[in-house]
Amino acid sequence: MGIFNDFLENAKAVVYKVGEKASDAYDITKLNTIKARHERDLAKQYKALGVKYYGAFKSNELEKTDFSKELSEIEDLIEQLDNTKKQIDNIKSMKRCPVCSKLIKADETYCSECGSKL
Numbered sequence: 001m002g003i004f005n006d007f008l009e010n011a012k013a014v015v016y017k018v019g020e021k022a023s024d025a026y027d028i029t030k031l032n033t034i035k036a037r038h039e040r041d042l043a044k045q046y047k048a049l050g051v052k053y054y055g056a057f058k059s060n061e062l063e064k065t066d067f068s069k070e071l072s073e074i075e076d077l078i079e080q081l082d083n084t085k086k087q088i089d090n091i092k093s094m095k096r097c098p099v100c101s102k103l104i105k106a107d108e109t110y111c112s113e114c115g116s117k118l
């Protein structure tokens with residue numbers, strides 16, 4: 001479970017960081033890297049579930065086999081992946097006021113903080 005926990009810690013750290021200062025290209029790049037990692041981990045978990053399922057099927061132990069741990073890890077990864085995608089969408093929909101640097105939705109015409117035209 002070490003790798004999985006490391007990855008959760010990493011994801012939390014990024015969520016915190018993005019809350020601090022969104023809209024930097026650096027954060028998008030970092031989030032895309034994390035998104036790719038989530039996708040890789042998810043593919044690994046799906047494979048592990050498939051291997052376990054097949055093994056249980058072959059030895060006629062399907063009904064006795066507990067898949068809840070694998071399933072909950074997959075659920076967690078899907079949730080993390082969705083969160084990362086939402087963060088990316090969120091950052092992409094924001095721009096920074098050139099005068100006061102406040103983050104504003106990309107479709108706004110005026111800065112809600114200082115009133116500058118954007």
Ligand SMILES: [Zn+2]
Binds near residue numbers: 098099100111
């Ligand atoms: Zn402003």
